[in-house]
Amino acid sequence: MGKDSTTLLWITRKAFFGQIPFPVIHIDTGFKFQEIYAFRDRYTQEWGLDLVISHNAAAFRAGVHPEKGKFRCCHALKTEALKNCIASYKFKALLLAIRRDEHGIRAKERYFSPRDNGFKWNYQKQPVELWDLYQAKLNSEEHFRIHPLLHWTELDTWKYIQREKIPVVPLYFAKNGLRYRSIGCQACCSPVNSRADTIRKIISELENTDIAERSGRAQDKEDAYTMQKLRSLGYM
């Protein structure tokens, strides 16, 4: 439940006038920060969410771990967990909070992005999207990834959080000169040097930084095309 997922949840609550009428999934790798779990549990209750926790327990027990290969770890604990979840609930669409400015590969995405029954993202054959007329129906074996925040930037998210007074996980705020700009699993995220301990200071920091948002995310860096490989197999 990073800032973008929380923002998307907030927008979805607004769109449905306070009550989200479908389940909310948390892909739990088992390696998330304690602060994330606490935040999730608190707002699940406060916002009356129908929470589904999806955890690839088999892979976790078999010892899949970031230190034994990040590609395999992300794939097993995130993509596979999501796959199992979609299969058991037969979801036809997922709303996801990815943004084009986070990563070059995500910049290639569509707002309504179809995935075949093998879960694959066919990035060479994406549907045409004109204006706000999206391809919104599919043949039976497929599902959609819907990306309402695709054109937002990191700064947009923070300004929206400020305007709407959205709660976020406290890891984003600086403590002892360090803060997280992007959060996920504890082992694969490193903090950046920062004194920004309020939303206002975060916004001013981002307006003047030349460090990339996901610079602290290990899975982006293992090799230049790791993200492309992960995503073509169904990673978010």
Place this chain on the structure above:
Amino acid sequence: MEKRYFRLVLSGHIDHGKSTLLGRLLFETNSLPKQKISEIKTASRALGRDMDFAFLTDQLKEERENQMTLDTAQAFFRSRARNYAIIDAPGHVELIKNMITGASQAQAAILVIALPEGMQEQTLRHASLIGLLGIKQLIVILNKMDLADYKKQPFKEARGKILDFLAGLNIKPAAVIPVCARNGANLSRKSSLMRWYKGPCLLRALNSLRLKKPGNKKPLRFPVQDIYEINGERIVAGKVASGVLRCGQRILLLPALLEARISAIKIFGESPKKAEAGKNIGIILNKPLPVKRGDILADKAFGIRLSDRFTGEVFWWSQEPLRINERIALRCASQQVHCVIEKIEKRIDSSSLKIIEKDAAGLGINEIGIVVIKTETPIAVEKFDFIEDLGRFILERNFNPEGAGIIT
């Protein structure tokens, strides 16, 4: 959120330097995180090349190896005047679908033409599609001026040609700028290599473009997206396409032609008295009308065009030709109906704008048609120039969008 992004699309023929121009522009406006620069240097070196600015948006492995943009991408930069989102669109003929996907989100276009080649097939096709998509503001870049020794004469000749072609599309570019994207000449400041050029640099020309204003002054049109029953209330959800919606206003429900009044406007956590064009809202009506998705709420005081036959301009991108009298789905705002193309008055080559055939039996890939459309039931339509949301449509076969058009 305080400042809106000005959205631009980069268009032009393959290899004319769109991605390089974008990369260089980001570099010159200090929009690149350090890490990105070193990432690109590493990836360029791995493929045995100097720093390739195109790698900024060409992120797919295939794109970098083949030095060709495959899919649309987006990057952001800031000038002193405002924030920009810039969409890099691919220039290959096979990838026109990806180009229009990028272009349909833009408010203005940059058309890149490289010297000495000058205008090529995709230059012209992109220009005509930009016109068809309703983008009125355009800046032309004459790139690779280094290959013309930064001389005025080749620039002047190329400029004359593109201005002639654009005049045929009713487009008058805001500027035609001689540029060398590789070294950044005339991008963020005037270059001393071309002192004969008296116009603005690219960044300055961009800052002079105007943001499109929301259509508040037009009559109200509210396409219905969905109906929610929440806490015993029946909420009609959707986005105001044009005009301003106010509490107490009398509206007409289309196509049923029933009347009602707006009793309340709903936004979670707020209770607004009015909603302007572009706002996503819920509405409570004063009586229980049979409203459903695809209906349009309109201002009662203004006439509305409810029609089952209209003329339009269609662009077709599917391999499988569009046949006359073929039953096909049409979507316009939230309306969805089946229709046939009754008549193709003109079949036009999108890269030359030449008429291939009059009274044609079909439209092939990348062709434009001036057509008469007959829908199975009447829908609310408007001329594209008047109310965009109700003047543009897509055509779908088996849920796949295969063509699109505007109502003329």
